Amino acid sequence: MLPPWTILARYLKYRSSWEDLCDRCGRCCFMREVDEDGDVIIDYAAPCAFLDAKTRQCTVYERRFETCNLCNRITLRHALFANHLPEGCAYTRIFRDKNEPGFESAETAARPQSNGEKANTPKRYRKDG
Incomplete structure (x- = not known):
């Protein structure tokens, strides 16, 4: 984890443009659940209605x-x-990575593609990283 002063400095830097940090990739707009091992399972066959x-x-x-x-x-x-x-969410990249990535506003940044994710393939994320 980053030192608290680094987190605070980054938060102060981005708080006025917080919404612009979002990549608008849509990957967080799918149903998720946490299994008994603490893994997050994202069901790409179950998107938000919107x-x-x-x-x-x-x-x-x-x-x-x-x-x-x-x-x-x-x-x-x-x-x-x-x-x-x-994985790759702008919020986590900025506040968890030791090397702060470059930042482009959502309006000017190229939108990430689905990275070949199949619509019906659940994806797991380990809770520890």
Whole structure:
């Protein structure tokens, strides 16, 4: 884990553009569950009802918290400790990596592709990394 002063410095740097950190890849918009071993299982066959499968974008993004009761705001606590965020999530890259990655706003960054994820293939993430 990064030292607290590094985390604080990064949070202060990005807090005014917190929403822009999101890659808008859509990978966190699928049903997830934690198994008995603490692994997070993401079911890519069960997307959120508001996820456009073709563009992998939320169709109600600006109103997502009011519209979808399963959508949760990502906080600094999530960025630091949550084990359900997908690999490569911008929030975890910025607040967990020792070397801060370059940052582009969501409007200018190229959107990540699905990385060959099959729609019906659940993916596991270990809770310890």
